[in-house]
Amino acid sequence: MFSGEQIAALFAELGVTHVVTVPDSTIGKWGDAIARANGMHLVRVCREGEAWSVAAGLHFGGARPLVLIQCTGLFESGDSLRNVLHDWKLPIFSVIGYRSFLNQETLPGDSCLVFTEPVLDAWKIEYKLITSESQIGTIREHYRACLAAGKPGAALIAEGKA
């Protein structure tokens, strides 16, 4: 849907300083462009639960981090996400790949379609579903709204084949 250059430019425009990530086959393709972007640092973590805590530390230190993971990593993130977003109430924004939303050819009946949005709702994360390239402005607006409100939020990026 989006190129790495588009995403890197968007994140740079939004003032993101660090992108903390575990890749998947869609968002992983953005990594090189993000890593090349001026003023932005790509932090590769081993599991998604780490990403929220690293982002929390970055936030404390005055940086403006963003968590970039797949929805399966959202499921893995549970306790760390709970702690960072709800115990400490840190306004960490995330961009989350929504596996199989556009195409279930590789994984017919992918249960990510069953659980992703209810899990976001359960964790009380306000998200915007992004299903086409024309919605890049929606990500921008949602990020800015969350930043202004001092609360977390997410852009849920529809993905194709797993």
Add this chain to the structure above:
Amino acid sequence: MSGHGAMDPGGALAVLREHRASGDVVVTSMGSAREWMAMGPPDPLDFVFVPSSMGQAPSLALGIALAQPARRVFACNGDGSMLMNLGALVTISAESPRNLVLIVFENGVYEVTGAQPTPGSARGRPDRRGVHFAEIARACGWTSVFRYRELEEWRNAASESIGAVGPVFIALEVAPVPGAVGPKSPGPTVERARKFREALRQTNR
């Protein structure tokens, strides 16, 4: 790893307190948070990670260290907590922040839940051979790695090991505290988060 004959965790932390310089951040969690809070009034750059997500203290400290690379950041972690987030050792060595010191307190048990053995402890394994955290750190790419069993040994070596090229990994063999309970949050989290961020901002290096 058995915890027998190991150092008192309060004494081990007192050594850290002696070597902590102005402007250093100290992140504590679980048992280390309880002991640290009992040692005196908090410093604005103490981050008592209570409530926590168990195992995440090194990751949180990594974020602080990356955001403020001129500031030294200590992360105090238990061995049970380390086991919950072993990948953090790889993440940290990949980023290789020179300003991060990770201290792992090895007592071989989940202390605050009743001292059940961890699966990494000698007591928790059929072969009675505990895992070696310092060797794990080395295998993950850390080069400044130290391990101490006796308090005097730690006290005598603390300056050199803390001052080594970061990231620094220090394993301390400590004795479990009998009947220990979990640490109590020292105050409302949102206010503590705000004050900690402000302290980091005001003294930004």
